[in-house]
Amino acid sequence: MSNLLAAATVAAEGANNPLLPHTSELVVGGIAFAIVLFFGLRFIPKIQKTLAERTEAIEGGLNKAEEAQKQAQAALASYQAQLAEARQEASRQREKAKEEGAVIAAQIKEEAQAEARRIVEQAHAQIEADRQQALASLRAEIGTLSVDLAGRVIGESLEDSARQSRVVDRFLEELEGRAGRQEQITS
Amino acid sequence: MSDILAAEGKEFHAPGMELFDWGPLFPGGPEWLTWLTKPVLIVALAVAVTAVFLVMAFRRPQLVPRGAQNVGEAAYVFVRDQMARPALGKDAERFMPFLFTTFLFILFMNYAGVIPVLQLPAPSHIAFAIVPAAVVYVMMLVLGIKHQGLGGYFKGVLFPPGLPKGIYVILTPIELISTFVLRPFTHAVRLFANMFAGHILLAFFATVGYWFLIEKLTPAGFGVGVLGFLMTIVMTGFELFIQSLQAFIFTVLTASYIAGSLHAEH
Numbered sequence: 362m363s364n365l366l367a368a369a370t371v372a373a374e375g376a377n378n379p380l381l382p383h384t385s386e387l388v389v390g391g392i393a394f395a396i397v398l399f400f401g402l403r404f405i406p407k408i409q410k411t412l413a414e415r416t417e418a419i420e421g422g423l424n425k426a427e428e429a430q431k432q433a434q435a436a437l438a439s440y441q442a443q444l445a446e447a448r449q450e451a452s453r454q455r456e457k458a459k460e461e462g463a464v465i466a467a468q469i470k471e472e473a474q475a476e477a478r479r480i481v482e483q484a485h486a487q488i489e490a491d492r493q494q495a496l497a498s499l500r501a502e503i504g505t506l507s508v509d510l511a512g513r514v515i516g517e518s519l520e521d522s523a524r525q526s527r528v529v530d531r532f533l534e535e536l537e538g539r540a541g542r543q544e545q546i547t548s
Numbered sequence: 549m550s551d552i553l554a555a556e557g558k559e560f561h562a563p564g565m566e567l568f569d570w571g572p573l574f575p576g577g578p579e580w581l582t583w584l585t586k587p588v589l590i591v592a593l594a595v596a597v598t599a600v601f602l603v604m605a606f607r608r609p610q611l612v613p614r615g616a617q618n619v620g621e622a623a624y625v626f627v628r629d630q631m632a633r634p635a636l637g638k639d640a641e642r643f644m645p646f647l648f649t650t651f652l653f654i655l656f657m658n659y660a661g662v663i664p665v666l667q668l669p670a671p672s673h674i675a676f677a678i679v680p681a682a683v684v685y686v687m688m689l690v691l692g693i694k695h696q697g698l699g700g701y702f703k704g705v706l707f708p709p710g711l712p713k714g715i716y717v718i719l720t721p722i723e724l725i726s727t728f729v730l731r732p733f734t735h736a737v738r739l740f741a742n743m744f745a746g747h748i749l750l751a752f753f754a755t756v757g758y759w760f761l762i763e764k765l766t767p768a769g770f771g772v773g774v775l776g777f778l779m780t781i782v783m784t785g786f787e788l789f790i791q792s793l794q795a796f797i798f799t800v801l802t803a804s805y806i807a808g809s810l811h812a813e814h
Contacts, residue, residue: 385583386675401649411609
């Protein structure tokens with residue numbers, strides 16, 4: 362193994378011309394180059410194929426991603442359009458409902474007012490009627506009572522209705538006059 | 549081991565041509581094994597490393613790379629984009645198996661120059677530079693004739709169109725010599741000479757360091773020894789760069805020669 366670590370064991374014989382190739386080394390070099398080329402030509406096409414496939418795969422992936430993005434954008438646009446339409450529709454409905462509500466409210470209010478007025482008027486009329494009735498019956502009764510009383514007091518029969526009525530009216534007028542005076546005094 | 553360092557005993561001798569004379573690996577071995585020298589062993593190792601690298605990286609390539617495939621791909625893409633494509637363009641892929649293998653093989657043979665124990669770049673023996681250069685030369689001729697026809701190829705190189713008639717008197721002999729005679733020679737010698745000179749340079753500084761620091765340690769020689777030692781380290785880094793660069797240049801030239809054969813130069 363001495364010729365592994367140091368050269369020049371043949372230095373004494375004189376150095377070879379370094380520009381002249383050794384035949385044995387040409388043969389060895391040729392075989393060596395043939396061997397590496399065998400491996401190279403066998404295995405390098407594989408990586409070339411893989412690199413080409415990778416390029417294709419990446420390109421395909423990019424195209425697919427682009428497609429997907431386009432689809433997503435289209436979907437988004439359509440959803441947004443639908444949403445806007447729905448919002449518009451909703452606001453339209455709301456507006457309509459508000460208007461209708463106002464109309465209904467006004468109607469109800471008017472009806473209620475009319476009803477209230479009617480009830481009040483009815484009540485007034487009823488009261489007036491009752492009063493008139495009460496007044497009439499009171500007047501008749503007072504008249505009868507007064508006549509009975511007066512007849513009994515003065516013993517005079519006042520059968521004649523005309524006279525009777527005249528007497529009563531006079532009496533009542535006196536009464537009203539008295540009441541009027543009294544009111545004037547009290548007030 | 550110390551033959552070259554103290555062959556004469558007392559005096560310092562700079563290493564010379566004997567650095568490249570390697571006898572049989574087994575001096576007392578049989579006659580049929582005399583071809584097995586250290587440079588041959590280094591070439592065999594370079595073959596093994598190249599083959600193992602190719603097999604490990606590219607045997608079962610995955611679409612999503614892992615481990616060795618990542619390294620292999622990075623190297624492949626580097627060679628393709630930096631060396632093959634500038635010269636060959638869209639033809640680069642077709643010649644990448646050859647170019648990448650050549651690059652790796654030469655690179656590993658060169659790196660043997662700085663790997664401890666090996667420490668000899670195989671192409672510092674010119675035969676190992678001649679072989680790939682010769683293959684490239686033959687490829688260049690065959691591809692040129694195949695793609696442009698026998699007459700077309702030589703006419704395209706020797707008589708490039710669009711020049712004044714008189715120029716051809718000078719140009720044609722120059723093209724003939726430079727393309728068909730000097731080209732393979734320079735292609736091989738550029739690689740060989742760089743590795744050869746680099747090895748001598750490294751051996752020189754290493755010998756200086758060893759001689760002045762260990763063999764003959766003297767106060768006067770100490771500084772020289774330290775300088776030799778430091779320069780050995782610096783030059784080892786420099787050689788690593790040169791070795792990579794030469795593999796790169798060899799491959800770039802190969803690509804450009806092939807490109808010249810595929811299409812007539814305009």
